[in-house]
Amino acid sequence: MNNPFSNIDAKLTMKYLGDFNSKLIKGAELLTDIEEIDVGTAPRQLIYEEDKLKLYRYKAEADKSCGVPVLVVYALVNRPYMLDIQPDRSFIRNLLKLGLDVYIIDWGYPTPSDRYLSMDDYINGYIDNCVEAVRKSAKSEKVSLMGVCQGGTFSAIYSALHPEKIQNLITLVAPFDFSTNDGLLFNWSKTMDVDALVDAYGVVPGNILNDGFLMLMPFNLNIKKYIDMLDVMEDKEKLLNFLRMEKWIFDSPGQAGECLRQFVKDCYQGNKLVKGKLKLGAKTVDLGKITMPILTIYASADHLVPPAATKPFNDLVGSEDKTLYEFQGGHIGVFVGSRSQKELAPAISKWLIQRDVPAPVKVAAAKVAPKADEPEVVKATLMPKVAAKPSSPKKPKVTNTPKS
Amino acid sequence: MNVENPSDYIESWMKTQQQAINSLKDQAAQMQSFFMNTSGATDNPFTNWTKSAFQAFPMGVDATLAKDTFSKTLYGNDAMQKLYELWQPMLDAIRNKSIDPNNYADLADPAKMKALVEKLFNFDIGAMSQLQEQTAKYADVYQQFGKPWTDAWINAAKSQSSNFMQGNFAQNDFQPETLIKQMQAAYAIFESTTGKVFSAPAVGKDREKMELISKCAKAMSSFAANNIEYQQLMQVTGQEAMQAVIKTLAEKVEAGEKFEKFDEFFALWIDVNEKTFNKLFQTKEFSKKRNAMTEAGFNARKLYNEIIENQLADLPIARRSEMDEVYKLVYDLRKQVKSMEFQIKELKTSASKTKE
Numbered sequence: 001m002n003n004p005f006s007n008i009d010a011k012l013t014m015k016y017l018g019d020f021n022s023k024l025i026k027g028a029e030l031l032t033d034i035e036e037i038d039v040g041t042a043p044r045q046l047i048y049e050e051d052k053l054k055l056y057r058y059k060a061e062a063d064k065s066c067g068v069p070v071l072v073v074y075a076l077v078n079r080p081y082m083l084d085i086q087p088d089r090s091f092i093r094n095l096l097k098l099g100l101d102v103y104i105i106d107w108g109y110p111t112p113s114d115r116y117l118s119m120d121d122y123i124n125g126y127i128d129n130c131v132e133a134v135r136k137s138a139k140s141e142k143v144s145l146m147g148v149c150q151g152g153t154f155s156a157i158y159s160a161l162h163p164e165k166i167q168n169l170i171t172l173v174a175p176f177d178f179s180t181n182d183g184l185l186f187n188w189s190k191t192m193d194v195d196a197l198v199d200a201y202g203v204v205p206g207n208i209l210n211d212g213f214l215m216l217m218p219f220n221l222n223i224k225k226y227i228d229m230l231d232v233m234e235d236k237e238k239l240l241n242f243l244r245m246e247k248w249i250f251d252s253p254g255q256a257g258e259c260l261r262q263f264v265k266d267c268y269q270g271n272k273l274v275k276g277k278l279k280l281g282a283k284t285v286d287l288g289k290i291t292m293p294i295l296t297i298y299a300s301a302d303h304l305v306p307p308a309a310t311k312p313f314n315d316l317v318g319s320e321d322k323t324l325y326e327f328q329g330g331h332i333g334v335f336v337g338s339r340s341q342k343e344l345a346p347a348i349s350k351w352l353i354q355r356d357v358p359a360p361v362k363v364a365a366a367k368v369a370p371k372a373d374e375p376e377v378v379k380a381t382l383m384p385k386v387a388a389k390p391s392s393p394k395k396p397k398v399t400n401t402p403k404s
Numbered sequence: 405m406n407v408e409n410p411s412d413y414i415e416s417w418m419k420t421q422q423q424a425i426n427s428l429k430d431q432a433a434q435m436q437s438f439f440m441n442t443s444g445a446t447d448n449p450f451t452n453w454t455k456s457a458f459q460a461f462p463m464g465v466d467a468t469l470a471k472d473t474f475s476k477t478l479y480g481n482d483a484m485q486k487l488y489e490l491w492q493p494m495l496d497a498i499r500n501k502s503i504d505p506n507n508y509a510d511l512a513d514p515a516k517m518k519a520l521v522e523k524l525f526n527f528d529i530g531a532m533s534q535l536q537e538q539t540a541k542y543a544d545v546y547q548q549f550g551k552p553w554t555d556a557w558i559n560a561a562k563s564q565s566s567n568f569m570q571g572n573f574a575q576n577d578f579q580p581e582t583l584i585k586q587m588q589a590a591y592a593i594f595e596s597t598t599g600k601v602f603s604a605p606a607v608g609k610d611r612e613k614m615e616l617i618s619k620c621a622k623a624m625s626s627f628a629a630n631n632i633e634y635q636q637l638m639q640v641t642g643q644e645a646m647q648a649v650i651k652t653l654a655e656k657v658e659a660g661e662k663f664e665k666f667d668e669f670f671a672l673w674i675d676v677n678e679k680t681f682n683k684l685f686q687t688k689e690f691s692k693k694r695n696a697m698t699e700a701g702f703n704a705r706k707l708y709n710e711i712i713e714n715q716l717a718d719l720p721i722a723r724r725s726e727m728d729e730v731y732k733l734v735y736d737l738r739k740q741v742k743s744m745e746f747q748i749k750e751l752k753t754s755a756s757k758t759k760e
Contacts, residue, residue, distance in 0.1 A: 184686065188691050
């Protein structure tokens with residue numbers, strides 16, 4: 001009988017099953033031993049909070065290499081500790097080791113009372129207030145914005161509306177051109193009735209969006225991943241790493257309905273950002289007004305934000321100094337992949353240092369910044385708006401320079 | 405109803421709800437019966453495969469052994485149990501050596517397939533982890549039980565037409581559109597007969613409440629219809645994936661390749677399924693059907709919430725819509741306060757500058 005399974009040896013199978021059982025038993029023991037799945041462990045201090053939002057400043061791990069602070073703006077979907085998922089795979093720690101002064105926005109978990117928050121509130125409200133808080137805290141006239149995924153889109157919009165406050169703009173795996181059908185999310189969102197979704201829930205539960213993400217690769221993400229887990233079950237560190245990622249995947253905050261409604265309608269369905277028709281409050285977003293140096297990072301195998309959604313950004317901005325950087329990997333691999341640990345943070349740091357201002361500039365109305373161990377928390381109040389000089393590129397034009 | 409006693413009120417209201425649900429269930433059962441008894445509805449998507457499998461199967465498989473085997477290897481797993489239930493008619497047919505397509509009607513049972521597909525695609529992670537564990541345990545008895553199955557696959561592949569070998573089931577007697585067309589026809593019949601009751605304007609006292617209940621019932625039936633279409637699409641794709649796995653196995657046989665480990669087969673199974681479903685997910689048809697299903701669900705949920713609100717109106721508790729008004733007010737006030745805080749700060753800054 002010509003049977004593709006006839007080579008499966010019974011003895012080998014028995015040995016496999018024996019090993020498998022041992023792994024299961026040891027894994028079960030390990031699982032019961034693990035009390036806490038620690039994530040986001042890089043030391044940091046709270047410097048500002050408003051409503052559910054918290055702004056943190058990470059404790060420096062090396063001599064300062066860059067005068068301009070970096071403000072990380074994460075997506076509203078999922079939690080920002082992905083960037084610091086475990087000590088040896090931490091994008092944040094890598095940046096800190098290279099001497100950057102890093103701040104991060106934690107959006108928190110919206111509750112039903114946040115259903116009316118709009119994109120305008122997030123971008124012209126929260127992000128603007130955080131930028132002001134960072135300027136004050138770091139005594140810096142300007143801030144470098146680093147937006148991740150949807151946070152990258154928000155950062156670009158903010159930079160177009162407030163270019164005078166932004167020294168550099170870095171976006172990682174962020175969507176801008178929503179006309180593409182390369183990614184399933186882009187495909188599905190185009191015909192999605194977001195009104196029905198938002199009207200039914202108010203604050204859209206995170207697990208509804210999460211189901212959509214898992215459905216992008218249902219067999220790998222719902223079956224294979226857990227089979228593969230069996231291979232690492234007897235190794236506590238590896239098992240912990242797996243559990244950290246699991247924790248992150250299913251730690252999905254709800255989405256403020258009005259913001260989600262506008263993001264889906266105006267971006268995914270209307271592609272208004274690229275068309276120059278996106279309105280936030282009374283202002284229209286013109287990407288041509290982004291004149292500061294920009295670094296656009298995309299992942300070649302990104303199944304969530306395909307390169308086609310990111311790459312056109314550099315052609316739409318008014319900046320002369322613009323860099324397009326291709327990372328060989330997927331959407332999450334950009335932050336946790338082993339190559340990323342060696343490659344990405346050094347590239348970003350180098351790019352920033354090349355464009356740094358000679359020395360920190362004092363802000364007229366700013367107080368003395370808090371010391372690392374003496375946090376000064378500013379709660380639910382707006383920072384005084386400080387007039388900033390317009391951006392002037394310090395480096396010559398650099399375009400399409402992947403893998404620096 | 406006695407609104408002064410919330411417990412009686414809710415109990416009475418729950419009874420009414422239960423009656424309504426029972427009525428809907430009866431109707432659904434009738435519709436189900438209609439689907440399955442309509443000529444052509446039992447077009448068995450597996451006919452081609454099962455015929456060949458039967459012909460190729462040299463020996464009878466004892467159903468008890470099969471069941472025991474499955475239960476040993478897949479114990480406690482709902483998804484796998486449902487998969488087994490789905491295939492049980494075919495096992496029976498093989499044992500009885502009968503090829504009556506009616507025996508396979510369950511294979512096209514939307515409810516069973518729906519339950520299975522829901523397990524897979526509604527992402528019940530607990531069930532999924534179990535599924536993986538038990539899938540791995542399948543190897544435990546593979547040597548005992550798997551071989552006849554494999555032989556059947558191989559024999560079937562050999563004895564089938566070239567179309568079968570190429571995986572072109574759709575070109576033969578399998579017409580996935582048949583089932584869905586009948587469902588649509590049934591829904592149209594329902595709409596033009598019993599469904600009219602739901603569209604008829606209510607009369608008398610509580611007219612608005614009755615209309616809302618009618619609207620909600622209609623929205624739920626719309627969700628059910630859309631959900632069946634969606635599940636059917638997933639079911640058909642699942643079948644395509646299965647055929648693609650068989651085809652790949654047949655190609656391996658032809659090429660003289662063999663699996664060294666069960667993992668290799670599992671990897672192939674995952675890969676083929678993922679690719680097949682990904683191809684579906686890329687289509688406009690999928691987006692359209694999935695969105696129609698979810699939209700209908702959201703709409704039904706919204707109307708249901710309105711009914712609940714109506715029912716709770718007389719009780720001294722805050723309702724969703726009232727809380728939404730509060731949230732909106734808080735949101736507007738927050739913005740005003742922030743704006744004023746900002747103005748005060750600006751004024752203070754400018755005043756201190758003027759002093760200097």
